[in-house]
Amino acid sequence: MLVALIVTAAVFLIAGRLIIVFKEKIKFFSTGSDNGFKFSEISLLWKLARMGDIEEPLALYVSVPTLNKAISNVITDSRRKGIENTDRIQNFLSKLYKFRTKLNLEHQDKKGLDSTKYLDKGQRLRIIYPGHGVFTSEILNNGYEMVIRLPVQKGVIKVPSEDWLNHQISVYLWRKGDASYVFDTRVTNAGIFNGQSVIYLAQTNELLRAQKRRSVRCECNLNASMYFIKSEVIDFNLVETEPGYKVILEDVSEDGAMIRVGGKGVVNAQIKIQFMLGETLILMYGIVRAVEYNPQINQSRLHFESIHIEEDMKNAILSFVYNVLPQDKKDVFDALSATEQDMAEDETAPKEDEPEELLPLDGVPPEAPIKTEELFSAPKALKKEDLDDLAAIDVSDEL
DSSP, X not given: OHHHHHHHHHHHHXXXXXXXXXXXXXXXXXXXXXXXXXXXXXXXXHHHHHHHTOSOGGGGGTOHHHHHHHHHHHHHHHHHHTOTTSHHHHHHHHHHHHHHHHHHHHHHHXXXXXXXXXXXXXXXXXXXXXXXXXXXXXXXXXXXXXXXXXXXXXTBOOSOGGGGTTOEEEEEEEOTTSOEEEEEEEEEEEEEETTEEEEEEOOOSOEEEOOOGGGOOEEEXXXXXXXXXXXXXXXXXXXXXXXXXXXXXXXXXXXXXXXXXXXXXXXXXXXXXXXXXXXXXXXXXXXXXEEEEETTTTEEEEEEEEEEOOHHHHHXXXXXXXXXXXXXHHHHHHHHHHHHHHHHTOTTSOOOOOOOOOOOOTTOXXXXXXXXXXXXXXXXXXXXXXXXXXXXXXXXXXX
């Protein structure tokens, strides 16, 4: 009985020792199997990892650049040893190139990015750590987990590595030649990688294309005047001196607004919005893209897209939006702004479409613009009770 116990203990001890010794290899083979790779392909990649001195062998399953580096290491090493042209090395390289072609074609067939495991080393990241703000980092290695440089704010480490552990974060990035993406993930570990402080992120398949920063709007309740554009030649600096339609801006951004107005609105109407934002007069010219009409109260909500706004006025709106936003939305705004800057620095990024030309309404005769000497101060902001007057103001006849 005692002998049996000793033998059993020895077996478990040996098994445990083997698991520890071959832990990395077991993980490599099980991951390859889980991802649909053949045993022969897994064996080939494991051999490549050993010969190519790859620090993170699991990256060979997903990263073409890592695979290229490993193949290059094999070629360099075989040349140094004078065995590059041997049948063994050449056959090995042939199999590797075949696998590389397969992996590359799989990448090309994908429409956009559907997993973080396809992100390359060197990818710049903008990270939101809830309650701490926006950080900058980059990928140092990408395999079973993402290894990223310890995130910093303005080049300074504000949060030590241990304080990131097990926290959920949001990551924004511009993928070169592709698009902007955002995903949520968890910090799984922290440590040192190639002499640098790092944190480890869990991989995810839940990625979304990030919205444009200009789409970030803030809710508001601003009084404004609305005018219909009738001139063939538009004076973008013209301050209206005659009363316009009283409207309420329910939200606003640098590229548009949600307008509440009396009567039934019409899609594609070309309008001008004039209002005060603090001490700055704002003039926005654009098009009604969509209308939500409520017949019970005879009011419409106009989805207004701005086609033209002066730079100083745009900056005033951005300042207003940013200062009104709650902190969590400010972080998103900052992350998107930084990601757009990354996009601007990418020569392969698609260019923004040119602004749509603002055309006059069909069948409406042009009006003579007001002369400069006839201008006076902008209309005063409307009172709160003007909101009740909206139902009595019907723009339908004008539209």
